[in-house]
Amino acid sequence: MMANLTSEMLLPPNSVRSLQMYPFARRTMEEKVQVKELGPDKPDLVISQQTKEKSKVYKRSFCRSWFERKSWLTGCGVANALFCFPCLLFKSDKCDLTWTQSGQTDLKHLSERIKKHERSSLHMENCVKLAVLGKISIAAQLDDGHRVAVRRHNEEVDKNRHILSKLIDCIKFCGAFELALRGHDERDSSENPGIFRGLVDLMASIDRDLNDHLESRAVNTVYEHKADLLTCCETIRNSAEFDGPTKREAGGYVRMLEDDAFCFFLALFHQIMPHVDMLYNQLQKRNIDSVYISEIIQRFIESMQAIREAVPSLAEGQEDRRPEHEPPTKKRRTLGQDRQHHLATEVCDTIMCHAKERFSFTKHLVSATLLQGDLFPQHSQTFPDSALDTTVEAYPSLDKARLKTELSMIYGNEEFRSCSGALALYQVLMENNLQDTFTETVSLLSILITTPMTTSESERCFSTLKRIKTFLRNAMGQDRLNALAMLSIEKKLTRDIPDFNTRVIEKFATQKDRRAKFLYK
Template sequence: MAFIKEEIEDLRIEEVFSLKQEDTEEQTAACQLTGTDQCGSKHNIQTKENSVLSLQTYPFTRRSHKEKKRIKELGPDRPNLQIQQQSSNRGRAYTRGFTTTSYGKWSWLAGCDVSHAFYCFPCLLFQSPGTETPWATTGVRDLKHLSEKCKRHESSRSHLDNAMRLQIFGKLNIAEQLDENYRIGIRRHNEEVIKNRHILSRIIDCVKFCGAFELALHGHDESESSDNPGIFRGLVDFVASLDGVLKEHLENAAVFKGTSKIMQNELLDCMLSVVKEHIIKEAQSRDFLSIQVDETTEIATQCQLVLVLRYIDAKSNVQERFFEFIPLHSATADSIVTALKERLAVILPEDQKSKLISQSYDGASVMRRSTAGVQRKIQDVYPNAHYIHCYAHELSLIMQQATSYIPKVRIFFSDLGGFASFFSRSPKRTDVLDKVVAQRLPNSSDVRWNFHSCAISTVFEYREDLIRCFETIQDSGDFDLITVREARAFAMLLEDQDFKFFLQLFHNIMPHVDLLYTKLQKKDIDSDHIKKSIQKFQQDIKKIRNSLHPLVDQSSAGGSQAKRRRSLNPEVHERIAAEVCNTILGHTMERFSFTNHLVSATLLQGDRFEQFKITFPEDALSRTLKAYPVLNGSKLKTELSLIYCKEDFRACCGAVDLLQLFMENNLEEVFSETVTLLKILITTPTTTTEAKRCFSTLKRIKTFLRNNMNQERLNALAMLSMEKKLVTEMTDFNQKVIEKFASQNGEQRAEFLFK
C-alpha cells in the first residue's frame, strides 16, 4: 500500500506540473506528421490525437493537462491493419490476416496503420521504467503468437504500473479519497489563507494610500501605548474599526501583525517590483521607446538621476512613466552612462535595441557634448536614440539671454525682484501690503520664467496700489528709518519712466512666453505642434517689435520735464526694445531649428498638405529616411502622396490627431509606414518636464526629517505617488503583491499560499 501511495503521489505531482504547461506550436504541428511505410516511401498522414504516430512524435508527458484528459477519453486508436503472414503446419500452408476481433479481446490493445503493428496503449502513454520496448516503441506484428504475447505482457509489472497510472489520471489522489482528515486540513488551510490574504490586502491599501499622498508611514513612537504612532498605524487602526477581520487580527496576532517597519519595507519592495514589471512589459510590447533623464541633488546631498520612459500605449495614448531614482557617486558622463546602460539592459533585451529612438536631457554640457557626452555614448550602443534638448529649457535660456545681455534690462529685472524681497522680510510690511493692495508679490526666479511673468503682471496691474502702499509705510510711524527709506525708493522707482517703459514692454512680451512655455510642457505635444507654436510665437514677437513706436510714445507721455530729462530718451527706449525683440527672435530661430530626425514633422503638417500636393518635400523625406532607416522610403512616399491629395486629412492638427484618425478608421495597415512615422514623432519627447515633476515629488518625500531613507523605500514611495493612476487601474494589483510577497523566502509565507 505504501508503494501505491508513493506512485500515486508521483503521478499527482506530474499532473500538477502538466497543468502549468502552455500550448505550443508543437501541439499544432503534431496533427500534421510525416510517416514512412515499409517500402521506405514517405507520405503525409493526418493523424488523430490518440494515434500511435501522434503519441510517438509528440509524447503524452509533454502535452497539456487538457490534451491528456482528451486522449484518455478517446482511448486507444484501432485502425484496420494491413497484416498478412504466411505459415505452415504439417506441410499445409496457411495465410494469417488481421481481424478486428483482436481488439475486442484486450481493451488496452492499440494499432498503427503506418507501421502496421500492435501497441499497448497505457505503456505507450507513460512508459514507466521496465516497459517492454516492442509494446511501446517498435510494435508487435507476430499474429501467430499474438495471444501468448498479450497474456504475458498483461501480467508484467510495467504494464500494471502504466495501466494503474492511466486509470487514476485526472481523478482525486487516493490518499485524499481515503483520508478525510487530510481533506479537512486542506480546506481549513485554504480558508485561513483567504483570511490572511484579506488582512494583508487591507494593509497594502493603507501603504498605497500613504504612498499616493506622499505621507510618512511611521511616526516617532509606534508602540501600543504611543499617542503618536504615525499616519500608517493610525490609518490601519481606522480601517480596523471598519473591518472586523482586521481588528481581530490586530488584537490577537502574537507574531505576525504586518505593521512593522520591516513588513512595510517588504511590501513596498513587492509593490515597486509589480509596477516596474508592468511598465517593462508594456514598454517591450510597444513599437518605440524614448527616455527622459535629469539629475539633481536631494536633501541628503546625494546626487539622484531620474529615468522616465515615454511610449504610446495600446490605446494610442502617450504615457510617460517614472521608472527609478538612481543614486550617483558623481555626476560625470561615465557614471551616468553606466547607470543608464544597466537599466536599459533590463528594459530592452538585446534584440529590441532599435526600439529606443530618442533620449532627452536638459542641455547640460555633460549630457549634450557630441564626442564625450552622455548622449553620444548612449547612441553608440543604441544607434537610433537621437538626442533631444528639452525645449522648455531652451525657452528659459532664450529669455535669460534676452534679459541679461542688455544692461538696462538686467537692471530692470533686478529692481523688479526687490519688491517681493522688501515685503518678504517683514510681517508688518506684508500686513500693509495685504490691507492696501490685497495681492501678494511672487518671487522672481532665473530658472522658472513664469515667476518673472507673474511678478511683471502683478506690478503692472497694481502699480498705483503699490505706490499708495509705499506711501502708507512712509507716513506711518511704526517702521524704522531703513524701511521708510527703502519704501520711498520703491515708490520713486514705480514713477520712473525707464522702469514704466520696460514694465510695459515685458508685460506685452511675457504672456506670449507663458503661452509657449505652457505648450512645451504638455505630455502629448509633438514636433508638429511645437513647430506651429514656435511660428506663432515668432509672429507675436514681430508684431510687438513693429509696434514699438506707439509704446514709446505712450510711456514717455505725462510726468514732469525734470523726470524725463533724467530718463532715457524715446529713441534709446525704442532701440533697446527692438534689441530685446531681435535677441528673442534670433535665439528662437537658432535654438528651435529642427535637426534631421525632427524635420520629419514637416511631412505631416496639415496646413502644408496643399503645398506638398504640388511640390513633394523630397529633402525632408530623405532626411527622415536617413534618421530612421526602419522606414520603407518608397511606400512612405506613396502613402504621403495619397494623404496630400485627400482634403479630409488637411483638417488634422498635429501627429496625435492624425494617428487617432488612422486608428479609429482602421487605416493603420493601409498607411503602415505613415503610422510608423507618426508613432516615432509622438514617442519622441520634446521636454524633460516629467523629470522635473519627479524631482518635485522627491523633495516632498525625502524631507529633512526623513533624510536617512534608503533608496529602495524612496523608489517605492515615489512610484506609488507618481504612478498612482496606474496602480489604481491595475485591478489585480493587491493580489500580485501578495503573490510576490508569498513567493519570497520566509517561514510564515506559507500562510498566504493555497494548497
C-alpha cells in the first residue's frame, strides 16, 4: 500500500496517470498553472500493431514525430496509449472516452481519428480553456479593440495638430527673424512666392501629412467664391495701376469665369468632388476596416447616380444663377446644352464604371463578415452559410467543414463577442497559442489582414520612391534605396521605438573598427 502511494507521489503532475488518479478539476490554481507550464507529457511509447491486407502482413510502430505535429497529444507510458491533453484536463461526460480514459492504440486509423477529434467543437473549447488558464479572459483581451478605435481617433487628432504645429513653427520663424509673411507673388508658378510660403513648401517636401493637406481640391473654392473672383479679376483688368501682362491674365480669367461651359462643369464637379474626397479619405486610412468598404463603394455609386439624374436641373440652375454682366465683345463658341448634358452624363458613367471595376472583387469583403464581432450573436443563431460558401469559393485551400466547426465554436463562446476586428482576433489566437486549434480560422484571418483592400499602400510606396530616387540620385544602389524607402514608409515605427538610435549606434559600432569611440568599456 505504501509502495503504491509512494509511486503515485513520484509521478509527474502532468502525466496521464497522475491526471486520472488526481483529476485536474480538484487541483488548486497553482497546481493547474504548474501542469499548464509543464505541458503534455511525452514519454517513450512502445505501441506496435500488426495488420493483414490482401495476404500481406504490415507492422506499424508509433513514431515520436506525432508529438511535434500535434501539440495537444500526450502519452501514457503505463497504458502505452495516446490521449488528448486539453480534453483530459477539462473532461466532461460528452468527451470521447478513447481520448480521456482508455487511450488510442489503433495506429492504422490514428491519422483519421486525430482529424476527426480536432474538428470537434468540444476539443476546441477545451483548448481555449487551457490557453486562457492563468490569464485574463479572451473577452478582456478583445476589449483592446475599443482602445484601438480610440487610438485611431487620436492618430487623426495628432495628424491635424501636427499640421497646425508646422504652420505655427513657420510663423514663429518669420516672427523671430522679423521676416514678412506675405510675398509679392504667392502663385504656384511664382519663382519667389515669399519666405512664409517657401518655408511651408520646404516643410511639405519632407512631411507627407503636410503635403497631403496642402494638395486639397480647388474646385469647391472657385465655385463658392466665383462672384468675388470675377469682380476681383474685372477690377484688375479695368484698372490702370497694373501692368499689361497682369491685366491680360485677369481678362483671361474673366472670360473663363463667364464661359457657360466652364460654369456648367464647375457646378458639376462641385457636386462630385465632395463625394470623391470622402471616398478617398476613407480608403487611404492605413488601418482600414474591410467590412464597410463594400457599403462605402455602394453609397458612392448611388451618389454619382443621383448627380447623373440631376444633370438637366443643374443646367437650369446655372441659367438662374448667371450674373448679369455686360456681354463679351467677342463671340465665343459654346458647346450647347445637349452637348453639355451628354458630356456630364459620360463623366458620371465613367466614374461609376471605374469604381465598380476597381472594387469588382468583393468576395474578400464578404469573408470579413464572418469575423465581424458585432454579428457573432446573430451568427450563433443562424450560421452564415452563404458567406461561408463565398469564402471557400474565393479561397479553395480552406477546409469548409473544419472552418464551419471552428466558427461555430467562436460564435457560441461569449468571450469572443467583444471582438472588434480580424486583427484583434488574430492577435488573441496567436498570443494564446491557439493557432493549432483554430487552424482554418487563423488561415482565413491571415488572408484577410494581409490582403490590401485598396491600392493606397502600393501607391504610397511609389510616391515615396519618386521622392527618394530623384534624377540627381539616379545611381543609388538597391540596398540604400530599400533602406531609405523603409525609413520613409515606416517613419512612425522608427519614431515609436524608444531606443532606435541606440540600436543603430550599437550596430554601426560593432560592424568594424572605428576611429571614433562608440563602445563603452
